[in-house]
Amino acid sequence: MYSIVLALHSWSRWLVIIFGLIAVFRALGGWQGRRPYLGADNGMGAAFVGSMHLQLLLGLILYLGLSPLGLQAMQTMGGAAMKNPVTRFWGVEHITAMIIAVVCAQVGRSLSKKATIPARKHKLAFIWFTIALVLVLLMIPWGIWNPARPLFRL
Numbered sequence: 001m002y003s004i005v006l007a008l009h010s011w012s013r014w015l016v017i018i019f020g021l022i023a024v025f026r027a028l029g030g031w032q033g034r035r036p037y038l039g040a041d042n043g044m045g046a047a048f049v050g051s052m053h054l055q056l057l058l059g060l061i062l063y064l065g066l067s068p069l070g071l072q073a074m075q076t077m078g079g080a081a082m083k084n085p086v087t088r089f090w091g092v093e094h095i096t097a098m099i100i101a102v103v104c105a106q107v108g109r110s111l112s113k114k115a116t117i118p119a120r121k122h123k124l125a126f127i128w129f130t131i132a133l134v135l136v137l138l139m140i141p142w143g144i145w146n147p148a149r150p151l152f153r154l
Helices: 002-032 039-066 068-075 079-083 085-114 118-139
Strands: none
Touching: 002 039, 002 118, 039 085, 039 118, 068 085, 079 085, 085 118
């Protein structure tokens, strides 16, 4: 079960990145171009937020039940976990930043839906979706400033 959920979590990150990039660029173009807020803008925001929620669900399943790294982090959450960079990344940094990213994406979607002026809808979506996407990109384990993991798991 662990390997299946891990593979799904690994592959669905690409949906988050693709939908996030499209949502951010649509919002920027709509804001700067003063164009109407279209159904496609709303749909792409929904796809981005939905993919973020799926990632969070898969990540929490891994963290709280299946992943040996998550279980190890919970067992040594005191000083030992914080002194080990890999355990700290998986046990604290990755999950915290990703939860904040999901909250930012959801806030952006909610605020943009409530706004009445199209330029404001686009601006709010752009700001909040960009924050969420930057957090995601920073906390994906690329191996640059955090532990390396395969880009595609089978």
